[in-house]
Amino acid sequence: MTGYEAAKAKYEALGVDTDRAIERLKKVPVSLHCWQLDDVIGFDNDGGLTGGIQTTGNYPGRARTPQQLMEDMEEAMKLMPGTAKLNIHASYAIFEPGEFADRDALEPKHFAKWVEFAKKHHMGIDFNPTFFSHEKVKDGLTLSSPDEETRKFWINHGKACIRISEYFAKETGVPCVMNIWTGDGFKDVPADRMGPRLRCKDSIEQILSEPYDRNLVKPCVESKVFGIGVESYTVGSAEFTLSFAAQHEGCMPLMDNGHYHPTEYVSDKIPAMLCFYPEFALHITRGVRWDSDHVLLLDDETKEMAKEIVRNDALDRVYMALDYFDASINRVLALATGFRSWQKALLTALCTPNEMLKELQDTNQLGKLMVMHEAVKMLPIGEIWEEYCRREGVCDDLHFYDEIERYEREVLTKRG
Numbered sequence: 001m002t003g004y005e006a007a008k009a010k011y012e013a014l015g016v017d018t019d020r021a022i023e024r025l026k027k028v029p030v031s032l033h034c035w036q037l038d039d040v041i042g043f044d045n046d047g048g049l050t051g052g053i054q055t056t057g058n059y060p061g062r063a064r065t066p067q068q069l070m071e072d073m074e075e076a077m078k079l080m081p082g083t084a085k086l087n088i089h090a091s092y093a094i095f096e097p098g099e100f101a102d103r104d105a106l107e108p109k110h111f112a113k114w115v116e117f118a119k120k121h122h123m124g125i126d127f128n129p130t131f132f133s134h135e136k137v138k139d140g141l142t143l144s145s146p147d148e149e150t151r152k153f154w155i156n157h158g159k160a161c162i163r164i165s166e167y168f169a170k171e172t173g174v175p176c177v178m179n180i181w182t183g184d185g186f187k188d189v190p191a192d193r194m195g196p197r198l199r200c201k202d203s204i205e206q207i208l209s210e211p212y213d214r215n216l217v218k219p220c221v222e223s224k225v226f227g228i229g230v231e232s233y234t235v236g237s238a239e240f241t242l243s244f245a246a247q248h249e250g251c252m253p254l255m256d257n258g259h260y261h262p263t264e265y266v267s268d269k270i271p272a273m274l275c276f277y278p279e280f281a282l283h284i285t286r287g288v289r290w291d292s293d294h295v296l297l298l299d300d301e302t303k304e305m306a307k308e309i310v311r312n313d314a315l316d317r318v319y320m321a322l323d324y325f326d327a328s329i330n331r332v333l334a335l336a337t338g339f340r341s342w343q344k345a346l347l348t349a350l351c352t353p354n355e356m357l358k359e360l361q362d363t364n365q366l367g368k369l370m371v372m373h374e375a376v377k378m379l380p381i382g383e384i385w386e387e388y389c390r391r392e393g394v395c396d397d398l399h400f401y402d403e404i405e406r407y408e409r410e411v412l413t414k415r416g
């Protein structure tokens with residue numbers, strides 16, 4: 001009997017079919033963020049990353065060209081089991097030599113090479129207007145700016161991104177989730193909290209008034225409680241984005257688990273949202289004390305989030321995207337490690353005897369529930385993970401770093 005067969009039998013005794021779990025997981029799309037590979041810099045500006053987020057570290061080998069970024073993503077994907085969807089920002093537009101279009105004038109053709117890449121790897125594409133790292137962010141504000149010219153510029157950027165999102169969906173045959181996040185806010189106590197929110201509401205409404213096919217483009221709004229330099233107030237707070245999505249059919253909320261007070265848990269918000277929203281989106285990250293965007297690991301909250309999606313049968317209702325960026329370690333390793341961690345969390349959730357545990361809760365057998373929760377933690381999930389990796393043709397955890405080292409030696413260290 002192989003290790004997998006022995007492990008499978010243990011799960012079977014609890015009513016869990018591990019083969020079925022593996023088959024299900026293979027088909028769950030998870031959005032893979034290109035911005036881990038170049039420290040969220042992009043190709044359309046040379047001013048560096050600004051606007052409420054920051055990367056730290058200077059590990060050698062950062063992707064500096066579209067070719068390098070795609071090469072690194074291909075390398076990361078070789079190390080990842082499961083189905084990845086490409087997630088790009090507008091700042092990753094690819095221009096021909098001598099060509100340039102500002103953010104309000106971006107066109108589908110500036111993303112044709114991304115479509116080519118996605119088709120080559122049978123991936124859908126998700127998209128994000130980039131409301132940061134740009135000279136037209138005025139006094140830290142974009143969609144909520146009191147300066148009408150500034151606000152118009154960013155509204156037009158949003159509209160351009162709707163058109164590009166629809167192009168992605170048509171080309172790939174997969175709906176495109178288009179996420180609106182701005183770092184708009186104030187460092188210190190504002191004199192007017194409502195005015196910026198009313199302007200932002202109007203701006204997003206104008207963006208969404210751009211004609212598009214709702215089956216192809218899935219807009220969403222991402223909240224955040226604070227950012228670097230906007231510690232006192234953010235326009236796009238949780239209440240603002242949730243209310244906006246509730247009132248605008250077809251617009252989803254997006255919860256990033258780094259964007260709440262450290263004592264709030266997105267795992268607890270997921271089932272609450274499922275009671276009201278047919279669909280919503282997640283950014284999955286790891287905050288260390290704050291929105292630090294460390295590489296996702298298989299920690300308790302990561303597992304708990306996956307569990308809430310799986311046990312509520314919501315894998316088709318929650319759009320899952322990764323969002324972290326660490327510049328202090330090998331970036332290919334960072335991208336692939338986070339993806340693998342989320343796969344492990346989903347696999348663990350799919351191999352949990354959820355029905356049996358729920359029954360214990362519903363029949364008030366709470367002591368037994370506690371004991372069974374602890375027993376489930378000791379099940380041999382590592383064997384199931386290894387089998388999943390084997391079936392997907394990717395290396396197990398113990399051989400993962402060997403390939404990272406080879407790529408670093410042969411490719412990353414040779415970059416100028």
Ligand SMILES: C[C@H](O)[C@H](O)[C@@H](O)C(=O)CO
Nearest residue numbers: 035053128181256283323
């Ligand atoms: C680059 C992303 O869009 C960005 O991380 C945003 O989603 C966010 O989470 C900002 O903190």
Ligand SMILES: [Mn+2]
Nearest residue numbers: 222256283323
């Ligand atoms: Mn995010």
